[in-house]
Amino acid sequence: MTKKILILLFILIPIKANALIEVDITRGNLNPLPLAVSPLSIDEESRKDFEKILKKENIGSEISTIVENNLRTSGLFNPLDKKAFLQAPDIANLKPRFEDWNLIKAQALITGKVNYVNDKLRVEFRLWDVLAAKEMMALAFTTVPNNWRRVGHIISDKVYERLTGEKGYFDTRIIYVSEEGPKTQRIKKLAIMDQDGANNKFLTLGNELVLTPRFNPASQMVTYLSYFKNMPRVYLLDIETGTQEVVGDFPGMTFAPRFSPDGKKIIMSFAKDGKSDIYTMDLENRIVEKITNHPSIDTSPSYSPDGKYITFNSDRSGYQQIYVMKNDGSDVKRISFGNGLYGTPVWSPRGDLIAFTKLHKGKFYIGVMRTDGSGERLLTENYYQEAPSWSPNGRVLIFYRETKTNSKGEGFSAKLWSIDLTGYNERQIKTPTDASDPSWSSLLSN
Amino acid sequence: MRLNKILKNTLLVLMACLALTACATKKEVSNVQGQMQGDVYTGTDTVEYLADGVPDRVFFATNESILTTASRETLRAQAGWLRKNPSINVVLEGHADERGTREYNLALGERRANAAKDYLMTYGISSDRITVLSYGKERPVDSGSNPLAWSKNRRSVTVKAN
Numbered sequence: 001m002t003k004k005i006l007i008l009l010f011i012l013i014p015i016k017a018n019a020l021i022e023v024d025i026t027r028g029n030l031n032p033l034p035l036a037v038s039p040l041s042i043d044e045e046s047r048k049d050f051e052k053i054l055k056k057e058n059i060g061s062e063i064s065t066i067v068e069n070n071l072r073t074s075g076l077f078n079p080l081d082k083k084a085f086l087q088a089p090d091i092a093n094l095k096p097r098f099e100d101w102n103l104i105k106a107q108a109l110i111t112g113k114v115n116y117v118n119d120k121l122r123v124e125f126r127l128w129d130v131l132a133a134k135e136m137m138a139l140a141f142t143t144v145p146n147n148w149r150r151v152g153h154i155i156s157d158k159v160y161e162r163l164t165g166e167k168g169y170f171d172t173r174i175i176y177v178s179e180e181g182p183k184t185q186r187i188k189k190l191a192i193m194d195q196d197g198a199n200n201k202f203l204t205l206g207n208e209l210v211l212t213p214r215f216n217p218a219s220q221m222v223t224y225l226s227y228f229k230n231m232p233r234v235y236l237l238d239i240e241t242g243t244q245e246v247v248g249d250f251p252g253m254t255f256a257p258r259f260s261p262d263g264k265k266i267i268m269s270f271a272k273d274g275k276s277d278i279y280t281m282d283l284e285n286r287i288v289e290k291i292t293n294h295p296s297i298d299t300s301p302s303y304s305p306d307g308k309y310i311t312f313n314s315d316r317s318g319y320q321q322i323y324v325m326k327n328d329g330s331d332v333k334r335i336s337f338g339n340g341l342y343g344t345p346v347w348s349p350r351g352d353l354i355a356f357t358k359l360h361k362g363k364f365y366i367g368v369m370r371t372d373g374s375g376e377r378l379l380t381e382n383y384y385q386e387a388p389s390w391s392p393n394g395r396v397l398i399f400y401r402e403t404k405t406n407s408k409g410e411g412f413s414a415k416l417w418s419i420d421l422t423g424y425n426e427r428q429i430k431t432p433t434d435a436s437d438p439s440w441s442s443l444l445s446n
Numbered sequence: 447m448r449l450n451k452i453l454k455n456t457l458l459v460l461m462a463c464l465a466l467t468a469c470a471t472k473k474e475v476s477n478v479q480g481q482m483q484g485d486v487y488t489g490t491d492t493v494e495y496l497a498d499g500v501p502d503r504v505f506f507a508t509n510e511s512i513l514t515t516a517s518r519e520t521l522r523a524q525a526g527w528l529r530k531n532p533s534i535n536v537v538l539e540g541h542a543d544e545r546g547t548r549e550y551n552l553a554l555g556e557r558r559a560n561a562a563k564d565y566l567m568t569y570g571i572s573s574d575r576i577t578v579l580s581y582g583k584e585r586p587v588d589s590g591s592n593p594l595a596w597s598k599n600r601r602s603v604t605v606k607a608n
Contacts, residue, residue: 183589184587185585230579232552253556255549255553256549269553271580274556297550297553299553300547300550319509320509320547344547357547359545359546383591384545386548402544405590409588409590410589437548
């Protein structure tokens, strides 16, 4: 479905200058870094070629707009208004007049150039430290023209990484459940889109109920729950080929699936006789292992990034709480001890935190705690929200939020939202329909 | 003196407010009271019948899967009807309200339907005739966002399978 991207990446001038600017990622958007994204310059001939192929009048400014939007929505950067720019894009890319950029208070500057070469899109870009009057980074990519959006995302990731010291999360996709129709009879479809909401596609038709899709961190596979033939079962879907298969042969409902960090196993719940236990299935040899064995509900399992531990949700204490155990099911420890109920634990890709949903006094919270349960921090409170999923760099959480209906039962909606780990920069992610159960992919390129 | 007067007035206003809110709450409670006991739905709004005098569903308290006296009565009626109709198989559809996480609710719906299944089995209905299917919070009957609507949605419904 998606063309395998072929990006030739080479560094024009490798630079390890002592940069003055640095963005402190832990401080949220209190002081977003002012930077200028100069439109990528393009020669007239290339511009016309791309206009013909991509139906975009100026692909250079389109790509820089993607970069600008990504950096702005991260909450860490403040892209300045282009109208204030004094230097033309092509000249700025050759040699910026730093005084001009300093004048409009830009601390960093992104410039670049687009060409049409041998049926390919060639993009080079440079990141400049305005105060130090130095080039911080210069990269060039060559790819098929259709990949132009991804080029914008990759540039954003490189800039983010150079300025924050951490990997970005822009060249990623979100898989989610699209929702339509009345609340009592929702039609749900699997849908996928780029992290910024572009390229939305539906992956199922809505004939059967589908829930909780999750990306394989190591490939473009997805696991999800489908009510195909009225039997709720965990399925595996290859989003490249569209092929799908049921996972395992269980005499009852399987649900709450997730991949192991290496992508080789699926961990999930199997419900039988009023009890739900956690199982794994090895995708290569199909061996099924029972991990928990308790008369309670054990569900929502999620591996630590090293695969050695599992966090999960259980009501063995009487109510929903969060637990951590070794990957063989031994050494079970409860870690949530605050007031209220806790659900949907998800281990951060950085390994240090577990994100969760909390219900307390009729309000729902998305929060994080350390893996031993200490340091609980609630990021957002609402009438209903749940199911956080981490950005691959562990800095942002995406989740879904539902609205309260009025006295006639009208006004229901479900939307995707994201929030920084800092608790700042809460924002809605626009989707063509109502949406729930988001799952964030790994970086598509590294 | 003046302060006293102000205080007195405020007190009066306060008391009036209290009286009003007390009335409002009482009214609401009594409205719901006919249809809920604790937080278990006891009304008949959504109930359908498998046969004369055989209601199709039982209701649960929040986060619970315990059968109430009324639920056991309903299930005994269902068991009697199933014994008289040995060719009919049933699906027990377990549901939860919207005030819980999706995955836990799937498990809770399964647990509720199994509570109903176990009871039917103690009254002589073979497990071969019963299929359990949890919908979690996916198929509410009442789209309201209030305790009464939620109580209608916490249910196990017995549906003919053939």
